[in-house]
Amino acid sequence: MPDLRSPDSLFRSMADVDATRVDSLLDDGATLPGIFYTDEGIAALEDELVWRPSWQIVGVEPEVRNAGDYLTSHISGTGFTVPIVVTRDRDMQLRAFVNVCRHRAHFVAVGCGHKRFLQCSYHGWTYELNGCLKSVPRSEEGGLPPLDQLGLYPLAVDTWKGYIFVTLREAEPLSAAVSALQTVLDEQGFGYPFAPENADPAFTYERVVTPQSGPSNWKAMNENNIECYHCPTTHRHSFSDMYKVDPSHYLHREFDRGVYHLSDFQDRVAAGLGLPAERARDYQFYYLWPNMYLENGLDIGYGANVQRLWPDGVHGWKGEIVSYALPATPRYDPDLVKQISEWWRLTMEEDAEAAGRVQTGLRSGLYSWGYTLPESERNMRHFYRLVWNALAPAFRR
Ligand code: FES
Ligand SMILES: [Fe+2]
Incomplete structure (x- = not known):
């Protein structure tokens, strides 16, 4: 254990972070070093190692149960925000897209509701519910690439117990991300109110x-x-x-x-x-x-x-x-x-x-780092491990 009588300046920047040292701090019940909460470089690492590859809940299935239903959301890190639109297309397929018009980057949809097409309200470019670009006002002027190359960018989308998840970079199947949560919820008798078998088809889940x-x-x-x-x-x-x-x-x-x-x-x-x-x-x-x-x-x-x-x-x-x-x-x-x-x-x-x-x-x-109680703060210790497990590979190279 280090001498704790004065502030320890071991980690002044990301460059100072020593993986073995962080391992032993967490083994000792310490918090993450303060630098993890203040450093731009750490935040940039989180963008790549936490936010882009994680599955995020963006809505629930009863909101998009009919063809033409859509909802919007986003996935954000420190250095980016990706607007997202989820649609139920004509074939009843659930789809997710980057909610950015291929023309000049306006949203193609806002809020949630029901539409036959996604029409960007800026200049009227219109997309099918499956993301294909359908029509462009004044396209007879020419000068555009083939429209079939200008569809919305698709994203990975999946559902679990009625929750809709999207990820920017599919690092693993959704089932892997939620399986232990499901075990816990099952044990607690959680009702999964949005699961297809439980949702009320006549009820509007606003x-x-x-x-x-x-x-x-x-x-x-x-x-x-x-x-x-x-x-x-x-x-x-x-x-x-x-x-x-x-x-x-x-x-x-x-x-x-x-x-x-x-x-x-x-x-x-x-x-x-x-x-x-x-x-x-x-x-x-x-x-x-x-x-x-x-x-x-x-x-x-x-x-x-x-x-x-x-x-x-x-x-x-x-x-x-x-x-x-x-x-x-x-x-x-x-x-x-x-x-x-x-x-x-x-x-x-x-x-x-x-x-x-x-x-x-x-x-x-x-503030270098602090120390946590083994029982009252066991959840904290677990969270520090989750953060460190995600980021450590960048420091072990
Ligand atoms: S930005 Fe969407 S139509 Fe122009
Ligand atoms: Fe609280």
Whole structure:
């Protein structure tokens, strides 16, 4: 163990990162070195080794169940954002494309909905739902390459239990990315509300998007999301008022590339909602590497959430919570549901603020790394390994 009595300046830049040293720090229960949260070079590595090759949830199947249905999303790293459009084409094939017009780079679709063709609203170039360029206003002027060379760029798309995933670079099948998550969800009796066998064909699964942002590296925010060691102190009058956060009730465990948390409402909240004593865990939070969260919010009347976050520069993050009402969403006392929404709003505000202060600390140049508790922060240790496993090959050459 190094002498820890003064700030250790071992890693001042990416060039200083020594793979063997990082291995032994993580073995000792240390955090990732501070430089991992502040260095442009590390962020550029993440773009190539984390963001481009990862499968990302962009929507759910019931949103695009009919031919002509489409939705838009994006996959972002620190140095890029790729807009994405997903369509159900005339042959009922699910397709994904880079949502960038081959003319002069406008989006070809915005939002979500239903269309017979994707017509770019800038100059009217029109694409089939399978991405082929169909028509170009005034094309009789000539001067263009053959239109069949100007289709939308396709992307790999796949589905799992009704969640639609897209990747910019298919490094592995989707099934490999989600198999351990599925084992965990099966064990917990997660209902997979969007899976074809469960989705209600007569119900409109409308999305409500809540944008988020904060002043910290995406990893600092994600770390906050995946541990609850901070809950009793940071969320004294929000999350901790709502859920049991003591270690005897709050379960947090990891699986190959994610973690999950389970807890229960405080008794007075459960009583207020009239919940039966025998019920599934009220709070179910599942994190999947690198940046996705599934939340089962059925018990409090807001349906199911799919949440993602992504980098906004090295020192910031953005995110969105996409909430879907479900056909069986119960109706509870509106005052209590309002209180719960307020607790959540406050919780997320406190989290973003805490992570922002952490970022200031990380940027001080006087923080080398820290140390974590083996049980209360086991999820953190797991996450550090996930980050390091992804990035280490670049440092072992
Ligand atoms: S940019 Fe799409 S039609 Fe011009
Ligand atoms: Fe929190």
